Amino acid sequence: MSSAFSFSEWPPALSEDQLEALTLYATTYALAHGLLYLSPVKPQPPIPNSAIHAPLSVFPSPFPRRLFSLARRLQSTYNILYARIATDVEFLDKVMGSVEGVGKVDDFVGQLWTGWKALRDEGTAQPLHLGLFRSDYLLHAGAPGEPLSLKQVEFNTISSSFGTLSQRTAALHRYLYASTAYYNVFPDMKPADFPPNDTTAGLVEGLAAAHAAYNFKEAKILFVVQAGERNVFDQRLLEYELLEKHSIHVIRQTFDELALSASVDPATRALSIGGTAQISTVYFRAGYTPTDYPTAAHYATRFLLERSAAIKCPSIALQLAGGKKVQQVLTQPGVLERFLGGAVPAAQIAELRGSWMGMWGLDADQGVPRARAGAAGLVLKPQREGGGNNVYKEAIPPFLDALPAPERQAWIAMELIVPPAGTGNYLVRAGSDAEKVDVVSELGIFGWALFGGQHGGVQEKEVGWLVRTKGKDSNEGGVATGFSVLDSLLLV
Numbered sequence: 375m376s377s378a379f380s381f382s383e384w385p386p387a388l389s390e391d392q393l394e395a396l397t398l399y400a401t402t403y404a405l406a407h408g409l410l411y412l413s414p415v416k417p418q419p420p421i422p423n424s425a426i427h428a429p430l431s432v433f434p435s436p437f438p439r440r441l442f443s444l445a446r447r448l449q450s451t452y453n454i455l456y457a458r459i460a461t462d463v464e465f466l467d468k469v470m471g472s473v474e475g476v477g478k479v480d481d482f483v484g485q486l487w488t489g490w491k492a493l494r495d496e497g498t499a500q501p502l503h504l505g506l507f508r509s510d511y512l513l514h515a516g517a518p519g520e521p522l523s524l525k526q527v528e529f530n531t532i533s534s535s536f537g538t539l540s541q542r543t544a545a546l547h548r549y550l551y552a553s554t555a556y557y558n559v560f561p562d563m564k565p566a567d568f569p570p571n572d573t574t575a576g577l578v579e580g581l582a583a584a585h586a587a588y589n590f591k592e593a594k595i596l597f598v599v600q601a602g603e604r605n606v607f608d609q610r611l612l613e614y615e616l617l618e619k620h621s622i623h624v625i626r627q628t629f630d631e632l633a634l635s636a637s638v639d640p641a642t643r644a645l646s647i648g649g650t651a652q653i654s655t656v657y658f659r660a661g662y663t664p665t666d667y668p669t670a671a672h673y674a675t676r677f678l679l680e681r682s683a684a685i686k687c688p689s690i691a692l693q694l695a696g697g698k699k700v701q702q703v704l705t706q707p708g709v710l711e712r713f714l715g716g717a718v719p720a721a722q723i724a725e726l727r728g729s730w731m732g733m734w735g736l737d738a739d740q741g742v743p744r745a746r747a748g749a750a751g752l753v754l755k756p757q758r759e760g761g762g763n764n765v766y767k768e769a770i771p772p773f774l775d776a777l778p779a780p781e782r783q784a785w786i787a788m789e790l791i792v793p794p795a796g797t798g799n800y801l802v803r804a805g806s807d808a809e810k811v812d813v814v815s816e817l818g819i820f821g822w823a824l825f826g827g828q829h830g831g832v833q834e835k836e837v838g839w840l841v842r843t844k845g846k847d848s849n850e851g852g853v854a855t856g857f858s859v860l861d862s863l864l865l866v
């Protein structure tokens with residue numbers, strides 16, 4: 375498409391009839407292709423019997439081709455970087471541990487770290503770690519006249535979701551284009567502007583690589599899930615692909631179920647479920663938030679899995695590596711070079727650093743006064759995942775007033791990314807008409823890495839992408855939290 379694309383002229387205008395027809399095409403396609411959430415209505419008996427389409431956008435969102443290429447290119451470097459962080463015990467102890475690091479003041483991080491430390495002291499049975507990652511970005515407009523740049527929001531190392539649904543959303547927009555050509559309201563749109571998205575096969579390839587490395591054909595993969603999860607189709611689609619393409623069976627259980635069913639062989643440390651099925655790989659779609667651990671027994675179950683010889687996706691080390699504190703410490707001089715120097719060309723390291731906003735710890739010298747003074751352009755983040763935990767702009771000063779000084783160590787300040795203004799889209803939530811709103815779109819790039827073996831090598835790959843779009847007045851994103859809708863890309 376032409377380089378003269380104007381973000382503020384998106385989306386193209388539709389008549390009411392066109393919008394209604396497109397909404398019908400879109401929701402029908404979504405329902406027919408598993409772009410779904412379980413219905414919020416609890417079934418009786420508790421066997422799911424209805425679903426709603428996932429929230430979605432009618433148009434894909436424009437994204438500069440060169441920045442999409444950049445994001446994909448960066449993924450391999452990020453895969454290697456986080457593999458190296460997760461295997462640097464000394465670094466993780468210092469940054470996230472309970473003696474010197476965040477674990478001192480953040481109970482959740484402290485619990486995970488303490489459990490991990492005890493297991494390390496005992497001796498680990500499985501050197502390999504698997505990561506299914508998602509690196510998230512926003513477009514940054516910067517100063518007037520500057521070209522748009524790509525800036526990282528965060529790097530997820532646990533429960534990175536919406537891989538399979540994002541593949542379906544990309545297919546949805548390709549379908550709308552093919553079937554209606556979007557009524558030719560934007561004649562510049564070309565098939566080549568809709569990039570392919572094969573995230574399902576890619577993520578499953580990562581799980582299958584771990585399974586193969588475990589080297590016991592009859593073993594199964596364990597999905598650890600939350601009770602009452604409504605985003606089940608996103609997970610099940612991975613399960614179906616594992617069986618269909620790789621003949622690998624999946625067992626799906628919650629921490630509560632695993633407390634009764636999981637056991638570790640004292641001699642071999644093989645993990646079994648129900649006394650029979652041996653597990654090659656534990657894939658966590660739970661365990662990333664303190665509410666997944668309401669009692670000490672839930673932590674005990676996590677540590678039982680961790681102690682086993684199964685490959686964990688992620689290991690506790692890799693989960694801790696995904697902390698926002700780690701993201702901030704990486705921006706300090708020399709830290710990135712320490713992890714990647716020698717392994718990755720300097721130009722690639724510079725490119726990675728170029729994707730970062732300014733960050734500092736609230737416990738740094740002048741950390742709090744700086745955050746207070748710059749509040750209008752900042753977000754504060756704790757060591758949490760899953761959305762809804764950050765403190766933005768004008769809420770920052772009163773928050774700082776109330777924050778006990780020791781807890782500053784658990785929070786980072788991050789400069790706000792400023793996306794291009796005036797971009798809109800038509801958003802559709804189940805049961806409502808399409809709504810035209812000004813939006814911000816967040817790109818996620820998926821990748822996996824299998825690492826930790828004797829030779830220090832990292833097997834890794836970039837495997838696809840996701841776009842989540844939210845109303846511009848919402849600070850937070852998150853589809854599961856109800857702020858965002860699933861979207862895809864139109865390269866411009």
Ligand code: ADP
Nearest residue numbers: 527528758759760761788789790791849850851
């Ligand atoms: P979580 O791990 O809970 O998803 P994030 O760091 O992704 O935490 O923050 C949640 C949301 O807050 C993001 O999806 C994004 O919409 C917004 N956000 C986070 N950091 C920034 C930033 N630096 N600039 C602008 N928005 C941000």
Ligand code: MG
Nearest residue numbers: 510527528761
């Ligand atoms: Mg996020």
Ligand code: MG
Nearest residue numbers: 528530759760
């Ligand atoms: Mg996150």
